[in-house]
Amino acid sequence: MKTLLIIGYVWPEPKSSAAGSRMMELIHFFLAQQWKIIFASAAALSDHRADLACLGIQEKSIALNDSSFNDFIADLKPHAVLFDRFFTEEQFGWRVEQVCPTALRLLDTEDLHSLRHARHQLLKQSQKNIDSEVARQSVNPVLANAAELYETMANDDMAQREVAAIFRCDLSLMISTFEIELLINYFSVPPQLLHYCPFLTVRKAQALPDFNERQHFISIGNFRHEPNWDAVLYLKHAIWPLIRAQLPQAELHVYGSYPPPKATQLHNPKQGFHIKGWADDAFDVMKNARVCLAPLRFGAGIKGKLMDAMQCGTPSLTTAIGAEAMHDGTPWGGAIQNDLENLAVAAIKLYTDQSEWQKAQDCGLNNLENYFLNKDYAQELKDRFESLEENYELERQQNFIGSMLRHHSLKSTQYMSQWIEAKNK
Structure with missing residues (x-):
């Protein structure tokens, strides 16, 4: 049985957010493929989190900037690691590569955080110098096009970090076609690094009230x-x-x-x-x-x-x-x-x-x-993942920018993490 380690930014709360529901969909997808799943997170345990134990999933609390994670993953030897949002890839990606270099590295973006951040900054700019709360909250939505968004994002720290994480991973799961097009056309991300995977569970309510x-x-x-x-x-x-x-x-x-x-x-x-x-x-x-x-x-x-x-x-x-x-x-x-x-x-x-x-x-x-509902997105994800498993060495070889970023940028992340760990001791 193959093992999947999911490193959660938070513990999944499907009743609290769409992100929590999304994570549970992915968990059920891998369970259906007969994977053994371990869910680990450095976040505090939540009273509203899903009952993963009832699904046979082991929960593991992990610490940031702590080499105990290296020991944990060395014992686990996962076949694949799924990072929940780019923040977790930044924290733990270099440790995964260092200890388990052949493990597939997957990134679930949820949404493109840097895109949301850029639009938020544009909204704040349009509200700037407006003193009245009513007037400030009457400003209309951000309607910047892709080129204008790229101009805002290109020099932004969050965009650079998030796109770097996408390059460093073997495959990023994307929920929005607009974001895929933005990454390919403006950030030069190779299409094979991105996989369109919207909500996998879609249902229609029965007996709809009129x-x-x-x-x-x-x-x-x-x-x-x-x-x-x-x-x-x-x-x-x-x-x-x-x-x-x-x-x-x-x-x-x-x-x-x-x-x-x-x-x-x-x-x-x-x-x-x-x-x-x-x-x-x-x-x-x-x-x-x-x-x-x-x-x-x-x-x-x-x-x-x-x-x-x-x-x-x-x-x-x-x-x-x-x-x-x-x-x-x-x-x-x-x-x-x-x-x-x-x-x-x-x-x-x-x-x-x-x-x-x-x-x-x-x-x-x-x-x-x-x-x-016009496509079986779960089957498409299964097919893409199987292809990646069979050809990951070739796909990594073709992703030179990702290899370069892992060599350079993760070194700085690694040394900062090790410095924090030494300081804490």
């Missing part, structure tokens, strides 16, 4: 994820007042894990703005809502909340960033708008016009079928 059985607007997302928190502020200060002026009895229910005090303080029933916090079942609350609001002003990847909305037959209102890499130009299951007035108008129409609502639901279900 228009009249649903009520309220819904917004949902982990409050610790900056694009989600920013969208809540955009709703609170700019969009929701416009909706509420036309629909004085409407309510917006804002769900999300880890709500901080600054979020709960926004709770205002008189304004119809309800901070609900944790959802016991995100699918259930989405299925019973009439319209999903996801006005993301920056971000990356594909959005779990919008996938849930399509699966639940819930029309969604989002921006070009929210819908990025989630459709191929076919009609969206709701509306895509990029300024607050049009966002509000579209939200009101979806909420009040049953025929528009039904049309949007049909478009969402069609998009789900045609864009996400």
Whole structure:
């Protein structure tokens, strides 16, 4: 039986975030291929983490900047190591190569962090020198094109680090076609280093409630994820007042894990703005809502909340960033708008016009079928991984830049880590 070591940036929490659900999908994928899995993380154990033990997966707490990891992986001798986001590859990649040089190195990017960071910086620039909170939170989404994004990212430390990690790994799992095209066309990443792997588990809710059985607007997302928190502020200060002026009895229910005090303080029933916090079942609350609001002003990847909305037959209102890499130009299951007035108008129409609502639901279900269910992505991942196993020496030889980066940049990471370890002793 082959062994896979997953090094988690955090312990997977599928009920807290799309990233947690994504990690559990990959775990189930490798279990289906009869791999033995060990999940290791330097993060603190979470009360909300998935029960990996019930799946036969060993949990291992590891330490940063500590050579005990070398002893651990030397005993384990994994056939492959999956790094959860580029941060873990930076911390542990050189140790894996040093102790287990033949182990395949996989990177699950989740989303392209440097792209999200660049868009966030552009949003902050557009908000600069605006004193009023309402005016600052009324700034519209970032709409920079690929060339403009590259210009912002090219000299950015995070982009350099993340792209270097992609080059150093044998294969990076990508969830967004836009990000693949950006990496290939602007960062010169060889296509064979990237594998498109969107959500592997897509389901359609059964017995969908109809228009009249649903009520309220819904917004949902982990409050610790900056694009989600920013969208809540955009709703609170700019969009929701416009909706509420036309629909004085409407309510917006804002769900999300880890709500901080600054979020709960926004709770205002008189304004119809309800901070609900944790959802016991995100699918259930989405299925019973009439319209999903996801006005993301920056971000990356594909959005779990919008996938849930399509699966639940819930029309969604989002921006070009929210819908990025989630459709191929076919009609969206709701509306895509990029300024607050049009966002509000579209939200009101979806909420009040049953025929528009039904049309949007049909478009969402069609998009789900045609864009996400038209291929067996699990089988494609299985085929690509088997090819990599058979030809990894040749593929590594062809990736000279990756080899060069492992030789140079990981040396600095290694020496810094060893210096920290010696200092701590």
